[in-house]
Amino acid sequence: MRHCPAIALSLGAVIQAGAASAACVPPDGAIALRSSGTETPVFFDMGTPLAPVSVPFAALLVLCNPADGELRDVTATMPAHGHGMNYRPTIRQDGAGAYRIDGLLFHMPGLWRIEAVLQAAGETRRYAAEVTAE
Amino acid sequence: MTGRALPALLMVLCLATGAGAEPPRLLLDPDEIAATLRHGPWPPPPPQDPSNRLSGNRDAISLGRILFTSPALSRDGATSCATCHRPDRMFQDGRATPAQARRLPRNSPALVDVAFNRWFGWDGRSDNLWSQSLLPLLNEEEMDMDFGRLKTAAGTAPWRPDYETLFGPLAYRSPEDVAIDISKALAAYQETLLSGPTPFDRFRDALAAGDLTAAAAYPEAAQRGLKLFIGRGNCALCHSGPRFTNGEFHDAAVGYFLPQGGVDPGRHRGLTLLRASPYTLDGSWSDDPDRTGAWAVRSVLDSHADFGRFRVPGLRNVARTAPYMHDGSLSTLGDVIAHYSTIDPERLHADGENILVPLGLSPADASDLEAFLRTIDSE
Numbered sequence: 001m002r003h004c005p006a007i008a009l010s011l012g013a014v015i016q017a018g019a020a021s022a023a024c025v026p027p028d029g030a031i032a033l034r035s036s037g038t039e040t041p042v043f044f045d046m047g048t049p050l051a052p053v054s055v056p057f058a059a060l061l062v063l064c065n066p067a068d069g070e071l072r073d074v075t076a077t078m079p080a081h082g083h084g085m086n087y088r089p090t091i092r093q094d095g096a097g098a099y100r101i102d103g104l105l106f107h108m109p110g111l112w113r114i115e116a117v118l119q120a121a122g123e124t125r126r127y128a129a130e131v132t133a134e
Numbered sequence: 135m136t137g138r139a140l141p142a143l144l145m146v147l148c149l150a151t152g153a154g155a156e157p158p159r160l161l162l163d164p165d166e167i168a169a170t171l172r173h174g175p176w177p178p179p180p181p182q183d184p185s186n187r188l189s190g191n192r193d194a195i196s197l198g199r200i201l202f203t204s205p206a207l208s209r210d211g212a213t214s215c216a217t218c219h220r221p222d223r224m225f226q227d228g229r230a231t232p233a234q235a236r237r238l239p240r241n242s243p244a245l246v247d248v249a250f251n252r253w254f255g256w257d258g259r260s261d262n263l264w265s266q267s268l269l270p271l272l273n274e275e276e277m278d279m280d281f282g283r284l285k286t287a288a289g290t291a292p293w294r295p296d297y298e299t300l301f302g303p304l305a306y307r308s309p310e311d312v313a314i315d316i317s318k319a320l321a322a323y324q325e326t327l328l329s330g331p332t333p334f335d336r337f338r339d340a341l342a343a344g345d346l347t348a349a350a351a352y353p354e355a356a357q358r359g360l361k362l363f364i365g366r367g368n369c370a371l372c373h374s375g376p377r378f379t380n381g382e383f384h385d386a387a388v389g390y391f392l393p394q395g396g397v398d399p400g401r402h403r404g405l406t407l408l409r410a411s412p413y414t415l416d417g418s419w420s421d422d423p424d425r426t427g428a429w430a431v432r433s434v435l436d437s438h439a440d441f442g443r444f445r446v447p448g449l450r451n452v453a454r455t456a457p458y459m460h461d462g463s464l465s466t467l468g469d470v471i472a473h474y475s476t477i478d479p480e481r482l483h484a485d486g487e488n489i490l491v492p493l494g495l496s497p498a499d500a501s502d503l504e505a506f507l508r509t510i511d512s513e
Contacts, residue, residue: 053172054380056429081487086382087433103429107382108371109172134172 026062033061033116033127040064042116042127046104051133053109056087058102061116066097069120074101076112106133158350161357167341169364174338176376176450181249181325184422185415186264188300188322197296198323201316206291207284208277215270215320218242224454225327230462235275238398241462244455247448249325252381252430256444256460257404261431262420264321265413268313281309288312314419329450330512334360337509352509359506362499367474368489378449378510383440387473387481387490388459390442398460401440408434439483453508467507471500 026032029049032041043062051057061071071091077084087105094100106112115128162170180190188194201207203216218232219225225245232242240256248254254266270276271284279287288297288304298304301315331339337352363369374380383401390398408431413419416428444460458464464473475495482490495503 053374054382081489083437083439083487084435086435086437087430088435090429090433103433107380109374110371 026064027060030060030062031114031129031131033114033129035118035125035127037123037125038068040068042068042118044114044116044129044131046131051104051106051112051131053133054105054107056103056105058100059104060094061099061101063097063118067120068097069118069123069125071099071116072119072124073117074104074114075117076104076106076114078108078110078112080110081108109133158347159354160346160350161354162341162361166361166364169370170338170360171342172375173370173378174335174342174376176331176335176338177328178250178376180328183249183263183321183325184424184426185262185420186318186321187421188318189325191300191322193296193300194319194322195326196323197293197300198319198321200293200296201320202323204291204293206287207271207279207316209279209283213277215267218270218276219245224451226455228456230457230465232275236394237275239392239462240398240460241457243447244451245324246327246329247377247450248327249321250377252427253383253404253445255404257400257402257407258383258445259404259407260411260413261408261415261427262321262413263324264314264317265411265419267320267324268317268413271313271316281313284316285309285312288316314413332450332512333509334506353505355502355505356509357506358499359502359504362495362503363506367493367503369474371489372446373449379446381446383443383445385439385443385483385486385490386446386459387477387479388444388461388463389481390461397442399441400460401443401445402436405434405436405440439486442483449507450510451512453511454513467504468500471495471503475500 026043027045030043030045033044034041042064043060045060045062046057047059061074063069063071071093074089074091075084085105086107087103089101089103092100092102110133111130112133113128113130115126118125118127183189201215202219203214205212205214208214218227219242220227223244227242230241231239243256249263251263252261254260254263255269260266260269271279285304285307288294291297294304297315297319300319301307301311304312307315333352334356337349337356340346340348340352363373372380372384372386383404390400392398408414411417414428414431415422416425416431420428452458453467456466458467458470464470474490475493477490477492479491493499
């Protein structure tokens with residue numbers, strides 16, 4: 001299955017992150033979003049490995065270290081078709097370093113690139129990973 | 135997932151049916167089977183609309199059925215919803231566009247399964263069925279009423295007692311209340327217009343159950359057409375899920391110039407009308423304190439590509455809803471398939487999605503694709 005490498009990646013990251021910070025216990029099956037600016041990923045948990053098609057869903061975004069920044073935006077685009085989502089998701093803080101994102105809707109099957117924009121101390125960092133909608 | 139155990143079974147089936155004359159065959163590979171399963175199951179649980187307190191109410195449904203064919207709701211006293219949404223024609227009219235629609239000529243959509251929509255109208259100007267049902271009552275090219283006339287009409291209509299049983303004395307309802315009451319009863323009725331399972335669904339369910347012998351009874355031409363639909367044709371990118379639509383808006387290279395000049399702005403204008411409407415799921419006329427579903431109108435984004443985009447129609451019972459497209463410009467399913475086969479990329483938005491390309495279907499491919507579409511038929 002196409003999504004397996006991504007999950008393997010995220011499990012690897014969970015172990016790494018776990019070693020780095022005992023407080024960081026990302027949910028099972030969460031996807032690791034990575035940034036070129038740092039080793040530490042942020043975790044994106046849709047509750048399922050494959051995103052649904054054209055059905056709104058929610059996800060949790062978890063930072064390993066709340067000091068990594070504040071979540072400013074979440075977007076998703078389809079690289080193959082050059083379009084994003086038709087809806088702007090809403091972001092709600094859900095504890096330190098944790099956010100609930102509602103109103104995500106992937107309106108086509110295929111590969112979507114999720115990007116989370118975090119801001120810390122005047123610096124903006126973009127974390128990304130690809131997920132499959134099916 | 136379910137596809138994983140299938141290759142072995144397929145082998146067995148092929149071996150078992152090896153010799154005899156023309157044994158039924160299953161032509162799909164495991165990935166295609168997995169893709170097929172995503173177009174079901176059907177039917178889904180019946181729709182429920184928390185924004186309409188009359189949703190599922192038997193008295194409202196029977197009043198709605200009467201109102202749907204009631205010419206008392208039109209200024210000319212001769213037009214009803216059923217004029218353009220004929221019960222004997224899947225609740226559409228078989229015309230390219232209604233005779234009286236001149237300003238914005240659009241094809242009358244079939245109303246079967248309409249309650250499952252996220253957006254209503256070709257341009258998605260409504261986010262719920264009752265507000266969409268109010269529009270034709272007020273549109274001067276449809277029933278051409280206003281709130282005051284609707285209340286007056288209710289006063290002398292044969293269905294007044296049924297109305298008052300549901301909503302109380304007419305005298306206590308404002309003209310706007312009456313208009314919304316009527317719209318909600320119409321919506322409650324339209325929610326009951328549901329299609330049943332089709333030969334395609336029996337095929338899909340047999341695959342889901344792993345009954346490959348039953349599945350192989352599905353005609354080979356339809357299987358080949360299905361393979362095109364989910365494969366090379368890319369159809370399932372937009373016509374996805376159990377209703378064969380993603381419910382969103384795309385450019386399928388159908389012209390949007392109007393015969394009288396000007397253009398049909400499609401989704402672009404739909405969004406403007408939606409945002410101006412007091413009757414959305416986020417408005418005070420919704421009966422749902424939780425505002426279920428209002429996230430969509432709150433968070434839907436504008437895109438310059440919305441211009442000339444139209445809602446992807448569902449394809450259930452499509453063989454019985456000709457003519458096709460938002461302007462009714464294609465008369466037969468064969469014409470639609472020829473359109474996708476020879477599509478002119480110049481007619482697509484320059485910043486488009488890189489999905490639609492001329493498919494160059496052979497006559498055999500085209501007839502297979504049509505055979506497949508004809509099996510999504512609940513008759």
